[in-house]
Amino acid sequence: MKKFFYILVALVVFSSCSEYQKVLKASGEGATAEKFKMGEALYNEGKYAKANRLFAQIVPEYRGKPQAEKLMYLYAMTFYKMKDYYISSYRFEQFATAYPKSEKREEASFLSAQSYYMLSPVYTKDQTETTEAIEKIQEFINRFPESEYLPEANKLVKELEFKLEQKAFAIAKQYSLIAPGFTHDFNAAIKSFDNFLYDFPGSSLREDANFYRLDAIYQQAVNSVEYNRSIEGEVVHIRKQRLENAKEASESFVKSFANSKYVEQVKEMAKVVDQELKKYSTKS
Known part of the structure; x- marks a missing residue:
């Protein structure tokens, strides 16, 4: 059968x-x-x-x-x-x-x-198609502001925009990771995180970006060699200036993210910076 x-x-x-x-x-x-x-x-x-x-x-x-x-x-x-x-x-x-x-x-x-x-591909790949998708969905939203598909369209835009945030964050973080052992150029990392924070002021990755930016400033400062530079006729102690920048950045971070998971690390950085800066006060 x-x-x-x-x-x-x-x-x-x-x-x-x-x-x-x-x-x-x-x-x-x-x-x-x-x-x-x-x-x-x-x-x-x-x-x-x-x-x-x-x-x-x-x-x-x-x-x-x-x-x-x-x-x-x-x-x-x-x-x-x-x-x-x-x-x-x-x-x-x-x-x-x-x-x-x-x-x-x-x-x-x-x-x-x-x-x-x-x-739109995963954030680790080129995001040209993600940008195009955002533009197309935004065109739909503008053309049909009362559409039944509006909630879904807004949700898609948010997901796509987060991919762009992830991509920019990953690039900046990569600069900070390779700087200590390869280029010793922390300026690229600092600049990348500055750009990220400017381009995505409301990002959920803002706290992380601020921490890694601070970390790049800190590492640049404590690993700097001692040298002076003449700026507009005034002699500037570059290492000291970088340490002061690190101190200011650490204070700003703690003020902005008092309950951050990074607070203890930042405080340890601040201690090291203060100890290094004291050396300049004993020299004068």
């Missing part, structure tokens, strides 16, 4: 595949309508790749006809369902432009923007 059941299933599948191949290869009168009908049925069954192949054949045939709107929407959706987001972003955008009065226009515009979101 079980063997008979499997044979029956195989025959049904084979028959279905044969019918699909027959319609796919069909031409002449009635073939276009038959492909649309089967394509829609396959789409509703979740067989998006097969539906896509049929739709691709008949898109030119329906151009300018009343059924074109429905066809173009389903065609775009097949790419989206197949996770071909490069093409779905374009197809939905094309649909929204071609059918400005369509009841599907708002949805298509959102799905186009969401397709760009899906193309």
Whole structure:
């Protein structure tokens, strides 16, 4: 009985595949309508790749006809369902432009923007596509400020913006990690964290960025060699100046982040800086 059941299933599948191949290869009168009908049925069954192949054949045939709107929407959706987001972003955008009065226009515009979101890579990679996705979603928000998709659109923008924060933070942190043993140039790390804090003032990584910025200032100060520089005719003790900068940065950090997980480390840094600065008071 079980063997008979499997044979029956195989025959049904084979028959279905044969019918699909027959319609796919069909031409002449009635073939276009038959492909649309089967394509829609396959789409509703979740067989998006097969539906896509049929739709691709008949898109030119329906151009300018009343059924074109429905066809173009389903065609775009097949790419989206197949996770071909490069093409779905374009197809939905094309649909929204071609059918400005369509009841599907708002949805298509959102799905186009969401397709760009899906193309955004992990933060460790180049973020060009993330920036583009933010722009596309913001365009949607501006065009449909009362949209039912607005909460989701805002959520996507926040996620994408956080990726940019993570990327900028990772770059700055990398500078701070390689400086001690490789370049001995802490200025790049300090500058990178300055830029991060300027570009993302409300970032959830602000506390960490301030700590690593302070750490770079501290390491630059305590590891500096003793030398003087003439600035506008005045002799400046560079190491002393850097220690004073470190002291100021540590005090500012404790004031801004009194309950920080880094407070004890910062206080230890401050002690070392104070001890080093005392050496200059005994010299004078």
